[in-house]
Amino acid sequence: MSPQLFNVRLKNHDRNYECSSNDSVLEGGLRHGLAMHYECSNGTCGACKAKLVNGEINQIKHHDFALSDEEKSDGDFLMCCNSPASDVELELDLIGDVQSIPIQNIETKVKKIVFMNDDLAIITLRTPRSKTLQFMAGQDVELSFKDVTSRYPLASCPCHGMELEFHVRNSPEDVFATALFSKKIKNKSMVDLEGPKGVFVLKELSKKSMVFIAWDIGFAPIRSLVEHAFSLEMDNPVYFYWAYPSDEQAPYLDNHAKSWQAVMNDYTYSPIACEFDRSSKNECHKVAKQIFNALDLEVVKRSDVYLCVPAEVLIYLGELLLENGLDESQLIASPI
Numbered sequence: 001m002s003p004q005l006f007n008v009r010l011k012n013h014d015r016n017y018e019c020s021s022n023d024s025v026l027e028g029g030l031r032h033g034l035a036m037h038y039e040c041s042n043g044t045c046g047a048c049k050a051k052l053v054n055g056e057i058n059q060i061k062h063h064d065f066a067l068s069d070e071e072k073s074d075g076d077f078l079m080c081c082n083s084p085a086s087d088v089e090l091e092l093d094l095i096g097d098v099q100s101i102p103i104q105n106i107e108t109k110v111k112k113i114v115f116m117n118d119d120l121a122i123i124t125l126r127t128p129r130s131k132t133l134q135f136m137a138g139q140d141v142e143l144s145f146k147d148v149t150s151r152y153p154l155a156s157c158p159c160h161g162m163e164l165e166f167h168v169r170n171s172p173e174d175v176f177a178t179a180l181f182s183k184k185i186k187n188k189s190m191v192d193l194e195g196p197k198g199v200f201v202l203k204e205l206s207k208k209s210m211v212f213i214a215w216d217i218g219f220a221p222i223r224s225l226v227e228h229a230f231s232l233e234m235d236n237p238v239y240f241y242w243a244y245p246s247d248e249q250a251p252y253l254d255n256h257a258k259s260w261q262a263v264m265n266d267y268t269y270s271p272i273a274c275e276f277d278r279s280s281k282n283e284c285h286k287v288a289k290q291i292f293n294a295l296d297l298e299v300v301k302r303s304d305v306y307l308c309v310p311a312e313v314l315i316y317l318g319e320l321l322l323e324n325g326l327d328e329s330q331l332i333a334s335p336i
């Protein structure tokens with residue numbers, strides 16, 4: 001029988017999403033960007049408990065011993081083990097803020113490393129099936145390999161808690177990057193993850209347009225945020241400014257940034273080639289000025305502005321934005 005689409009209504013949050021009869025209620029919700037509580041995805045932890053208020057569900061995994069008989073007779077069920085069999089109405093708690101997500105320690109395995117060039121790598125880690133990472137788009141984690149640890153923003157969307165992507169620039173001060181570029185970290189290496197950390201997250205209820213400004217690998221958390229906004233079906237206009245060193249032809253995932261055009265109705269992408277001397281920290285104000293000059297200030301002033309640039313650039317650029325009419329409440333920033 002071909003799958004059917006059903007409406008899932010979250011009664012206590014006034015939210016709806018469509019879920020296929022082939023997907024668990026949890027998978028459908030995560031795919032639509034909802035911050036649902038979950039951990040194992042296989043019926044053992046009980047974290048994804050919800051109450052069925054109306055409608056029918058179909059058990060697709062037979063592990064519901066995380067629930068007591070009393071909870072079951074009260075309408076409680078595990079979202080990872082059941083798919084909708086009709087339109088349904090549920091009651092459940094969503095993750096309200098970053099503080100309510102516990103710090104998790106997960107032993108991951110390197111699934112893939114792509115060296116984009118001599119000095120930039122994209123690494124994908126895989127969590128065990130029974131221990132996916134719960135996080136909000138835009139957050140960071142600490143990665144440890146043997147005795148080295150570094151902190152990176154997640155480039156992936158929370159709807160894929162089992163496959164986690166990070167963008168790493170080779171830098172002598174970054175010990176994890178050094179291990180990666182010297183090939184000590186390779187496919188199937190074990191990497192310990194601790195997180196999530198940080199508060200660089202999306203203002204999901206805001207109706208303002210969204211301006212995202214990234215410098216180089218600041219693209220990683222911006223990608224997580226933009227793709228999360230897309231799965232939430234937010235229709236706020238999106239403007240993405242991606243600053244990159246002018247000695248490179250284009251930003252390293254230029255085509256990916258362009259491809260958002262196909263899935264978002266109101267999306268504008270502007271790469272900004274910046275000329276500067278990489279070896280000089282004194283050039284930061286110059287980079288900030290180049291980025292600032294490329295912005296459409298009228299758009300910026302009426303938007304929430306998400307800024308992910310080096311700390312030194314952030315100071316100058318933040319000042320320029322605030323001096324030119326942006327209110328502090330509109331600025332959401334994270335240094336890389």
Ligand code: FES
Pocket residue numbers: 037038039040041042043044045046047048049066078079080081
């Ligand atoms: S996520 Fe663990 S029981 Fe559903």
